[in-house]
Amino acid sequence: MSTESDATLAQEHPIAPFLRMDRMPHIWCPTCGIGTVVKCFATALDESKVDLDKVAITSGIGCTGRVAGYMNLDAFHATHGRAIPFATGLKLGRPELEVVVFSGDGDLTGIGGNHFIHAARRNMDMLVILVNNFIYGMTGGQNAPTTPETARSSTMPFGNFERPFNLPHLAASCGASFVARWTCLHIRRLTKTIRTALNRQGFRFIEVIAPCPTLYSRLNRLGSGLDLVKFYHDNSEIKHGADTRELDIAFQDRFICGNFVDEERPTFLDMMHAHYKERLGDRYVPMPDEGGWLHE
Amino acid sequence: MKADPAGVLTGVHYLDGDYACGEGAMAAGCRFVAGYPITPSTEVVERISQRFPMMGGTFIQMEDELASMAAVAGAAWTGSKTMTVTSGPGFSLMMENIGLATMMEAPCVVVNVQRGGPSTGLPTMVGQADMMQARWGSHGDYELIALCPQSPQEAFDLTIEAFNLSETWRVPVMFMMDECVGHMTEKVVIPPAEEIDVVPRKLTDKKPDEYKPYEVNGKPVPEMVRAGDGYRFHTTGLTHDERGYPVMSVECQSVSVKRLIDKIRLNADQIVRYEEEDMEGADVVVVAYGITARVTRAGIDMARAKGIKVGFMRLIVVWPFPETRIRELADKVKAFVMPEINYGQMVLELERCAAGKATTTLVPHGGGGVHDPADICKAIEEAAK
Numbered sequence: 001m002s003t004e005s006d007a008t009l010a011q012e013h014p015i016a017p018f019l020r021m022d023r024m025p026h027i028w029c030p031t032c033g034i035g036t037v038v039k040c041f042a043t044a045l046d047e048s049k050v051d052l053d054k055v056a057i058t059s060g061i062g063c064t065g066r067v068a069g070y071m072n073l074d075a076f077h078a079t080h081g082r083a084i085p086f087a088t089g090l091k092l093g094r095p096e097l098e099v100v101v102f103s104g105d106g107d108l109t110g111i112g113g114n115h116f117i118h119a120a121r122r123n124m125d126m127l128v129i130l131v132n133n134f135i136y137g138m139t140g141g142q143n144a145p146t147t148p149e150t151a152r153s154s155t156m157p158f159g160n161f162e163r164p165f166n167l168p169h170l171a172a173s174c175g176a177s178f179v180a181r182w183t184c185l186h187i188r189r190l191t192k193t194i195r196t197a198l199n200r201q202g203f204r205f206i207e208v209i210a211p212c213p214t215l216y217s218r219l220n221r222l223g224s225g226l227d228l229v230k231f232y233h234d235n236s237e238i239k240h241g242a243d244t245r246e247l248d249i250a251f252q253d254r255f256i257c258g259n260f261v262d263e264e265r266p267t268f269l270d271m272m273h274a275h276y277k278e279r280l281g282d283r284y285v286p287m288p289d290e291g292g293w294l295h296e
Numbered sequence: 297m298k299a300d301p302a303g304v305l306t307g308v309h310y311l312d313g314d315y316a317c318g319e320g321a322m323a324a325g326c327r328f329v330a331g332y333p334i335t336p337s338t339e340v341v342e343r344i345s346q347r348f349p350m351m352g353g354t355f356i357q358m359e360d361e362l363a364s365m366a367a368v369a370g371a372a373w374t375g376s377k378t379m380t381v382t383s384g385p386g387f388s389l390m391m392e393n394i395g396l397a398t399m400m401e402a403p404c405v406v407v408n409v410q411r412g413g414p415s416t417g418l419p420t421m422v423g424q425a426d427m428m429q430a431r432w433g434s435h436g437d438y439e440l441i442a443l444c445p446q447s448p449q450e451a452f453d454l455t456i457e458a459f460n461l462s463e464t465w466r467v468p469v470m471f472m473m474d475e476c477v478g479h480m481t482e483k484v485v486i487p488p489a490e491e492i493d494v495v496p497r498k499l500t501d502k503k504p505d506e507y508k509p510y511e512v513n514g515k516p517v518p519e520m521v522r523a524g525d526g527y528r529f530h531t532t533g534l535t536h537d538e539r540g541y542p543v544m545s546v547e548c549q550s551v552s553v554k555r556l557i558d559k560i561r562l563n564a565d566q567i568v569r570y571e572e573e574d575m576e577g578a579d580v581v582v583v584a585y586g587i588t589a590r591v592t593r594a595g596i597d598m599a600r601a602k603g604i605k606v607g608f609m610r611l612i613v614v615w616p617f618p619e620t621r622i623r624e625l626a627d628k629v630k631a632f633v634m635p636e637i638n639y640g641q642m643v644l645e646l647e648r649c650a651a652g653k654a655t656t657t658l659v660p661h662g663g664g665g666v667h668d669p670a671d672i673c674k675a676i677e678e679a680a681k
Contacts, residue, residue, distance in 0.1 A: 076530075078366060085370070086367065093354075093371030094522070118363070292354070292376050
């Protein structure tokens with residue numbers, strides 16, 4: 001039920017203009033961390049002064065996969081795991097777009113893992129915000145490529161025995177030019193990192209650890225989302241520039257956050273333009289920034 | 297409008313079907329192609345990657361066919377005409393995002409140079425066994441458009457037509473070549489740009505605050521916008537309402553999915569395309585498409601030499617199927633004969649439309665080669681009895 005006071009409240013909230021308020025309430029559970037990450041993203045968009053009309057956001061499938069649909073931007077809700085290649089098409093089809101991929105750990109590094117490593121290898125120009133809740137939330141708490149060893153999931157009821165990804169190391173070793181990790185507790189730091197990343201080029205990867213109170217936390221008896229955020233507070237260590245090999249996450253153990261990689265390297269489009277210019281000289285006709293589209 | 301001369305290689309050429317398809321795409325105004333190498337289709341993107349840098353086009357070789365089709369669906373929202381190219385195994389991987397492009401109504405062209413299957417099958421040899429997959433290979437209920445060229449010239453001409461149809465109806469269009477047409481080299485005439493009609497991307501005239509991405513107002517197809525033009529629109533593979541917002545309800549499903557189907561089914565008569573020869577007084581009509589249409593002519597000549605009155609119908613647009621015309625013919629002729637390089641796919645549709653009023657006979661071929669015209673002649677003789 002919508003009332004006038006709800007509407008007034010919606011207008012007054014500082015990030016309301018960045019959201020599709022006509023889609024509220026969102027689907028996320030109480031004390032889920034995704035909403036906080038969205039708030040940090042919206043604040044960073046606001047502070048970075050990017051032209052919002054030129055920002056295109058793509059999500060895959062899953063709880064975090066719903067983010068694109070709530071953002072008041074050109075927003076694409078693609079298939080499971082395919083947000084990165086879909087976003088690649090957007091970027092190469094209209095190079096002036098600032099392309100953001102916002103999705104979950106299972107979506108981007110399970111079913112979408114191949115696309116993730118290749119986009120990083122190409123230094124494809126996009127900002128990837130990955131919310132890692134260590135589990136497949138929307139489908140009911142199944143094991144993810146990020147589930148820590150021994151943690152329980154609905155498909156590993158006796159505890160996970162697979163080794164999980166160290167996501168910052170994966171991104172960095174594949175060639176990402178910007179790599180960071182925060183939790184949804186680190187609101188100011190995360191916002192600042194997103195703002196920084198929005199002003200960089202190339203494949204920029206930010207992992208954000210966030211609680212899934214309904215599944216990961218319940219299956220592992222970890223309490224509410226708030227309890228997990230307290231855990232992050234007590235157990236996360238900030239170590240900028242840390243060797244990404246040291247960033248593995250063990251079950252309910254101390255872990256490292258920070259900005260790890262921030263290197264200026266030519267992007268896919270930089271490399272392509274430079275290469276064709278060198279090989280073809282004046283014969284090279286680059287796609288216009290506003291896209292290679294046929295219109296009257 | 298007329299074609300952008302930058303993409304048109306006007307002249308008389310000696311090209312194989314794959315190269316001609318690539319030339320057709322560039323002439324149609326395609327400026328974004330994503331693909332993954334697979335025999336016997338790769339020459340299409342080799343041709344494009346050779347010429348794109350000189351005309352403002354971007355080709356990217358993606359990590360797989362899932363990614364290729366996803367990139368094409370994404371790039372379609374920038375206003376670019378987009379295409380991907382593959383063969384059977386890659387076509388299977390593309391199905392996921394062909395469904396996405398269908399649901400989002402993202403115009404694009406998917407080329408499948410068919411080889412023998414199932415699975416890895418016959419990588420370098422011909423097949424026509426992906427015809428049903430072209431129609432409903434992705435999950436869920438939908439209709440789209442598929443074309444079959446019979447020669448390199450048609451690979452050029454009909455690729456342009458495929459782009460025009462995709463823009464007009466906002467569907468992914470399946471361009472169902474086969475290995476024989478893809479690797480056959482013949483004369484291809486590419487006309488001057490001013491003689492090539494292309495359908496440009498039609499954008500809405502509405503302002504952002506008036507615009508709803510899937511509002512149709514009684515028209516078959518909604519108006520489109522481009523990412524980056526300030527519309528702040530949303531689109532999704534979920535069942536969605538006029539705003540493009542997900543709505544999980546029986547009502548929304550019945551409205552939105554029915555419209556996806558109806559825009560093709562109810563307008564099929566505008567989309568179907570076929571050629572007929574010697575239908576007047578025919579007792580038997582042979583229906584064929586792609587390379588098989590050319591082999592069929594030899595079989596028909598043999599049957600005519602034996603005094604049988606044979607008509608020929610060549611399918612150019614294969615989906616939607618020319619149902620109305622087949623029903624008309626079924627009232628007049630005794631029998632249909634359909635050779636195809638599979639064990640019975642399009643013939644099922646032919647049989648359905650003939651509805652028992654005329655007999656239907658399949659002339660199957662397992663793939664790896666084309667029919668012996670004598671087998672087609674024999675089937676015609678049997679059908680004429």
